[in-house]
Amino acid sequence: MCIITELKAGDEKALKSLFDEYQHAVYYYVFDKTKSVYCSKEVVQLSFIKLWKYRHxxxxxxxxxxxxxxxVRTTMIDELRKIQSNYCIENLSHSQTQTEELEETISYNDTRKKLERLIGLMPPLRQRVFYLSRINNYSHKEIAQMLSISPKTVENHISLALKFIRPFFTLILLLSTI
Known part of the structure; x- marks a missing residue:
């Protein structure tokens, strides 16, 4: 009885015999074309599964x-298309993430520059107090000691700085979202 007849009859031993005889040849054929161990192993498996599935x-x-x-050839082509498609999707997703991160960075830097321009319009002592408090995260007490002023004066400068910045900054943020 020929091997094809045995396969068509559902003889699993015929499939195993065919697998043992051709698995290495299939592997090296695919590896020669793709230079990929993963793809070669995958195509060997999928090819014999398809052979069994469509044995009739x-x-x-x-x-x-x-x-x-x-x-084997059609399975290899399908597998390469699948790998290429996955690669393109991963790159597109990665590229999209990078673009979003870049947009966020640009937006942050733009907002930061606008804030710095507003701070630059305040009196020098108020600027320094504001930077020490809001940018460098010093406490009111620490700022008072550094600048030899009272904590109440520090509090007053912060309050005036925020009152000055808030209306302009709110307007800038609203305009940037339009």
């Missing part, structure tokens, strides 16, 4: 190796 379509008058390698 095998032609008894056509050599089994020819039919097997037709399956």
């Amino acid at each position: 379509n095998l032609k008894e008058n056509v050599d089994i190796s020819y039919q097997l390698f037709r399956i």
Whole structure:
């Protein structure tokens, strides 16, 4: 009985025999084309699964190796397309993430520059108090000691700075979202 007839009859031993005979040839054929161990192993597995699944379509008058390698070739092409598609999707996703991060950085830097311009319009001592408090995170007590002023004066400068910045900054943020 020929191997194709045995396969069509559902003989798993025939499939195992075919696998043992051709697995290395299939692997090296795919590896020669792709230079990928992963792809080669995947195509070997998928090709024999397809051979078994579609065994009823095998032609008894056509050599089994020819039919097997037709399956291998189409499986390899499908696998390469799948890998390329996944690569493109990953790159697109990565590129989109990078673009979003860049937009956030640009927006942050733009907002920061606008804030610095507003701070620059305040009196020098108020600027220094504001920077020490809001940018460098010093406490009112620490700022008072550094600048030799009272904590109440520090509090007053922060309050006046915020009152000065808030209306302009709110307007800037509203305009940037339009």
